Amino acid sequence: MALRNVLQFIILGLLDQQPLTGYELTKAFDSDIGEFWSANHSQIYPQLRRLEQSGQITHQEEVSGEKLARKRYTVTTDGRAALNDWLSAETEPTVGGRDEFAVKMYFIKSPDDPRLAHMLAAQLGFHEQKLAHLKIQMTRKFPNGQNNNDYGHYLVLDHAIRRETAYCEWLRSANSKK
Amino acid sequence: MALRNVLQFIILGLLDQQPLTGYELTKAFDSDIGEFWSANHSQIYPQLRRLEQSGQITHQEEVSGEKLARKRYTVTTDGRAALNDWLSAETEPTVGGRDEFAVKMYFIKSPDDPRLAHMLAAQLGFHEQKLAHLKIQMTRKFPNGQNNNDYGHYLVLDHAIRRETAYCEWLRSANSKK
DNA sequence: CTAAATCATGTATTTAATTACATGTATAAA
């Protein structure tokens, strides 16, 4: 199977919600969706060009201030069809999702390793902070559990919270087993 | 920050446990460690060459049968030092760990989307199977919770089980919210 | 005996992704 190029579909999906500029698309990967996919602007701008060349998106120029131009992209009918094909296709689960810390743990042979406690504590700090941030996002964006017109957004936030919760629990349990 | 090239350290870590061939290293990524890092043989063989050129590993030839030669690699003092440096260094958590299914979910706007139930069910099947497999591994490798001389191996298995458990719970909860 | 599966090692090509390079505008704060 050829490499998937998932990025193109994510761009289509985001543009299907509302027309966006390259800059706004780049920012989208810093929040929400960034928990499960990341992309740099140096990937996004060339991909936009390719999507436009293949007729899946179009853009209109906008000018803010004197002369700062930006391109606001919109999905075409073709693009929307490609997006729906992708959404409807079977998704084989990501294997070997990379986690450098977990790999390091694999090489800690004994629960008495003098490095272990500090490693676990440092990593727990990171993930507790992330979890706290995600929970704030959740209450801010979905107060009273309201999620009718934005179910997907709620789902991925919930997913990220569960993931970080499990991660923290693992780190705490690893520390107490000593 | 330059790209990390974590693979080199994983190879050093595996060889530090016991001398291995390229083929055996490749197989190591199909089990255990494969839950948190993956690599093809086409990455591993060139990396072994580079590690040997920089004096971090050495090899001796072995022959099985008539003429099938294989190279069994061993870590040098330099290599062991590099491994320990890596283990002791701070690990920034992996951000944007990729999950194509989660991204798809982000684009499902309504809990009443007709595709949702099937998507969740299919994905749950995958992850339940994986979880079952991991649990079998755990009881096979660590009966009675014995994990004294191989704590790291136990930790990553536990980690993978917790991750898959949380994933399944998320999928079930996403389905019942409809 | 023979065919399939596994062992064993490499290279080449392509695609994906990161980092660095490059340039300029607009706005908000000091």
Add this chain to the structure above:
DNA sequence: TTTATACATGTAATTAAATACATGATTTAG
């Protein structure tokens, strides 16, 4: 007013990773 930050868009160079190409030996099952 000037300076820092954010807005805005691109390309170039490098590194990582996946897939495909390539070859051959050994073992195991039928």
